[in-house]
Structures are given as structure tokens and as C-alpha cells.
Amino acid sequence: MDVATANTIKAFDRHRLVDTAAQSVRIKSYSGDEVEIAQWTADRMSELGLDVSLVEVAPRRYNAIGVWRGRGGGSSLMYNGHMDTNPVGEGWSRSPLGGEIDEEFVYGIGICNMKAGNASFLEAVAMLKNAGFRPKGDVVLAFVHGELQGGVGTVRMIESGVRADYFIVGEPTELTLLTQHSASFVFEITILGKTRHLSKREDGVDAIAGMEKLLPQLRSLTFSGAATDSDRLLNRINIGVIRAGVSRQLLDWRPQQLADVCVVKCAGRFGPSQTLDQAMRDIQDVLDRLSAEDPAFVAELKLVEENRIFMPPFKVEHDALPVVALGDVHKEISGSPAKIGMHTPAKFFGSDAAHLAKAGMTGVLYGPGGRFNTMPDERVAISEMEIASKVYAAAVINVTETPCP
Template identity: 45%
Template sequence: MHIDEQTALRTLRRMVQFDSRTETESESAVIDWVLAEMTDLGLETHRQEVGPDRYNAIGVWRGTGGGRSLLFNGHVDTNPLTEGWTVDPWGGIVDDEFIYGLGVSNMKAGCSSYLEAVRNLHQRGLRPEADVVLTFVVGELQDGVGTRKLVEDGWRADYFVNCEPTDVTAMTAHAGALTFEIEFVGDTRHMSKREEAADALAAAADAVPVINTMTFSNAADANAEHVNRAHVGVVGAGLGRDLLATRPPQVADVARLSGSARYGRGQTPESALADLRAVVDDVCRKHPGVRASVRPKNRDGGLAMDKPFFVDRHTPIVTALNNAYRTVRGADQPTGAIRPYCFYGSDASLLQHGAGMTGVVCGPGGKYNTMPNERVEITDYLDMIRIHQHTINTITGLR
């Protein structure tokens, strides 16, 4: 299907030029711009309040009757700015291969791709038979508060496409997430008598490589096993519960590890914690006198992004996406629990478990995600627009 490539690039450049770092005053400025763009297209628009001075943008391209409705989902908030950039993070710079910018991969290229897909179809005078719903949310990086609000206010469709960056692969499964903390408690001595001590730090240090290579029990299938991973990212140790660091000559009697677990269907936060406890207990047996506790650190209550996402690859939305990819690129689309993206969380989990919807995760960008000089390949972005158009045609019907 034909697209206006220059307009598509201008749209993405403009989105990048908004500094929409999560939970900042300027986060919703891009929302107002998107609402204006959708209004100009003649879409029904909604400015949905998420919190004080925070809004989602929702556009509805009303269908004529028939077909199956389709909802696109993406977030406009971005990660913080890191060191190491050599281009303007908000310049919307384009060269022969890439478009650069903070959040262009995660995930403004995805958001722009479905806006442009609808723009091009609309400008050709086409209409969907069923509704096409475009959602642009804030606060995905804060446990999905924007999409939570969509779900709570009753926004639904027959199918959804979440456009998180997957390098245009079809991700049909990704992990659930659990944040954990492990505390080791031993018995201190001066280093001159360390043989008499129970060294909490030594036990914690031994636990790290074991945790970082473990998998979890009760996986429902190969996909669930494929998304298993645990990682310790924070280590602290010292004297007492406050981890006092004023006495390096003494053996640490308290050490803490903080990390995250990723697990699939058939596995739960409770079963992952049980597996972690078994591993930690085994480490403690090698360090007499050291005891340990394992506890979750996830937020309490409400819908959670901690549940694994899964969709059968033979579901109509997946086959529609696969066929669209084959039409655009002349090859089979990689489909499944695609690494490394299957270790991420996404709002697809909220749409599936909170709204009861069936969908798939597919978007441009990924390999240059959340890094200095974040960028997206222009060909991937433009092909994503074409793939969305074909998917809309298959799911909703166009005339």
C-alpha cells in the first residue's frame, strides 16, 4: 500500500522533538499535539485524564458496520536522558539510514506508525467497517498507569496491537516480572578473627551467579521456559540493618540483593519466590551461621504488569500480522517469544489480563533501544506503517 514517506518522517521527527520524559511537566505536550493531528483527520478524539496534568490521547476512526474492531496501543513517555549522546536527543535528526532521538525506539516510532497508517488510509478515501482505536498513553514506565486508565474506563476492541519495539517481529509471548529483595544476616567479627564470623557478604556474593543463571519450575510450555531469567542488579552490605559502611575491617553481618525475575505461563510470583528461596537456602548451607529471607518488592493492588503475556500464534490477529509482513517484505515474519524482547514487560499484559483482549506485540525499533544515540531504521518504520495498513484491512475491513 502506498504511503507518503516524507509526511511519515515529519510526523515522527515532530514527536521526537517533544521532551516527554516520564512524569515531567512536558510529558503531556505531545499528547495535545497528537490530539490535534487526529482531530484534523476527522477522528473522534478523547483527552483522557490519567492524573493531575497528565492525559492520554484516544482517537476513534468509526467504522461503517461489520468487521472486527482493532485497537493500537503505545506510550509517548520516554526514559531519562543518559550520558554518551553525540546528537541532539530532541533534534529529530534523520540521515540515510536512521532517525535519532530520545524515545524514538521506545516507542515513538511505534506510536507514529499507526497514526500514519490511519492518515494514509483516510487520505485515500477509505473507511473501516469496524472501529479502529488509536491510543497514546503516558506513564507506561510507571507500571503502565496510562493503559491502566484505558482499561479502567472500559476501552476495548476485538483485537489489539501493542507497538513496543520488536524489530518488526511478532511477539506472541513475553515474561511476567517480579522484583525481589534478599537479605542475608550473619555474625560479625573483626577481620583478625574472621574465621569465627558468619559472613553475610560472602554468602550474597556466592548467591549472585547462581541466581543469574537459574530458571523457574512449572513452566507451562517451551515458550514459558524461553522467557525465564533472573538478575541481581543491586548489592549492599555492611554492619546492621542500616548497612553501616564505617568499619571496613569488620565482616559484614547484613547483605542485601535486589533483582528481578522473569517467568512465563504456569509460573507465578509465588512459585518464582519459592524457587529463589530454595536457591538461597542452598547457598546458606554452604555458609554456616548465615540465614536469609526472600521477599517481593512489587507494588500492591490493582492490575499488574507482572503477569506473562501470551497469544496463540494461530489467532486471527497474529495471522493477519504475519500475512501483512509477508506481503510487505516477501518473507515469513519471525513469530513467538522473541529474544531479547520477551524479557521486557509491556502494556500488552494489562490489555490481556485487565481488559480480556486478544492481541500481539509488534513495532519498529529495538536493537538500538534505550541507549545513547537511540535510533530506528527508517525502512523498519516505513514498513511498519504498511504492515499496519494491511492488518487494518484484514481485521476491520476497508472500503
């Protein structure tokens, strides 16, 4: 380990890291209202001496961008992390917004996805600053809104001209270097029936019964066009929302009638060699086949684009500089070789890495947490956050001291 890295590792502050993570959890930041967490994050970056921009993209929707200017001659590195979180489900035994801490974990909604990663990179910059390190290349901290809506915040950031040579996205990969993940899209299918009173059920067409025929077909569907087995492994459809009732208003106060409209909203995933157009055609083929078998089966398919965008698949080669740099320092700091590839459920993520790569940047996903993601009592091990902080800090040294590509 070189002197700069050793001095930086010594500057790690466990209390500071945990306190930053817990404070961020206590700020509710569901997708659609990230203003408070963005301001808080901007304040933390200002305290670190970064050049900070708080950019309003839409009402109550902000990106918080911090830049640590390099002294020149090195590659620039971006840390990208989203500030919006999933909603709270049932079954919690702790306060989702409590930011509770014990000896092993920090708890709360969004700590996995991905406030632990964000806190870890803030800690990495604090370590580097306190150790007296000055990067050659710029270090950009890009905290964005709306990743859970397809990455709208990162796309707007790219459109505004924010760039770096290399990037790290701190999604909860369980400290795996994730080099490939699926595309992410949302679609909706409406089944149309014919309502009748239950006394005349035989004369009607039950839209719910039609949906019951469809759902197994969707769950087992593999999209066509996969060039490799690894791409095929990234195929998945999740049935997320089902609603039914009378009329397209989905009136639900008359259960004595057959539902003549049933709507399902689904999330789809596919690999880098596959396309959105083909995936939608494959879904339509399922609907056409069911309609051929039963002319009473009538269905409408649409891509959901309201308040979200399509998130492409992502892939980076294992010999890319960020992959090699993080792999080397992970082994040095943790004592174990880094897992590289698609070793965790994170391969089914959509992430802002796809948008950054599409814009010409090279990077990888690597972050703490994941094992307890999107579940009651969501939590991240403090030990993982410590490793991530140290790896991020060492990666800044390795990457920004490298000549510009």
C-alpha cells in the same frame, strides 16, 4: 493487493513519518511524568480528526485515547503504545533528546521503546484518512503511560471501559510477529550482616560477601513448573541495582566498616505455564539453601509493588485473526514472509499485550526497531518504520472490514 490498500499505500509520506517520530523524541517522557508527551500525542490525534480523550490517571500521568468511529458492522481494532521511556545511560555520542535524523535512522531515547511504533501508527491513520478510507469497525489509538512500571496505564484504561475486539501492540519486535513473551516482575533481596571496623573484620559478617555468594545463584536460576521448553526459555533474572552500607539507611560515608546491609533489586521473567507464586518460592528456596550452608547468611525477600504492578506472560495462537492479517500484509508489503513466534530478544519483554489479552481481547505484538534498543545512540531504521506504517494501515483495512466476532 485490493484497491483500498493500494490507494492507502500510495498515501505514505516519509517526511511526515520521520518528522512525527523526531518530534516525539524531543519530548522527555521518563516513567512518572508523561504529561507533555500525552498532550502532544492528543494534539496529533485531534489533527487527524479522531475523538480524543486526555485522561489524567495520577498527577502528571495521562493516557491519550483517540477513536476513529467506524461506519458499523466491522470488528474494532486497537493500537496500543506506551509513551514513557527508559532513562538515558552513559556512552551517547548524540543528544538523547535531539531527535537527530540521517538517511538511515532516527536517533534518541525512547525511539525504539517505542516512539517509532507510535509514530508509525499515527502515519498509518494519516495514510488511511488521506486515501479516503472509512473503516466499518472502530479504530482505537491507545497511547498510555507507565508501561515500564508493569503497564499501569493500560490497566487503568481497561478499568475505564476502553475495549476493542482486536489489538496490535507496537513494541520493538524488529517487525517480527511476537506471539509469546514472558511475565515481568521485580523483587528485592536484603542481606543482613554484622558491622565491625576493618581491624576486626573476622568478628563481623560482611553483607556484601553474602551478596557475592547469592548473585551467581540468581543468574543461573530456572523457575520450576514450565510445561514446555519454550516456556522454560523465557526464564531469566537480571541483577539491576545493588546498594550497600551501614544500617538500613545504607550509609556510605564510612567504608572502614563492614557493610551490614546489602540490597539487590532484580527483574524476573517466566513463561505462560509458570506462576509468580512459584517463582517467588524458587527464589526463597535459594536463600534457604544458602542459609542452611552458612547460618550467618541472613536474607529477606520481597516482591516490589511500590509504583508498579505485576505484568503477566502473554501468548496468542498463530491462527488468530490479527496474527494472520498482519502476517499476510507484511509479506505483501515487504516482499518477505513474516517471522512469527519468539524469534528476537523481544520474547523477554513484558508488555501491555498481557493486560489486554487478560481483559478478553485478541492481539499480537509487531513493531519497528529493537536491534538498537536500550543502548547508547538508540535508533530505529526509517525503512522499518515505513514498513510498519504500511502494514498497520493495511491491517486496519483487513481487520475492521471483518465482521464482529
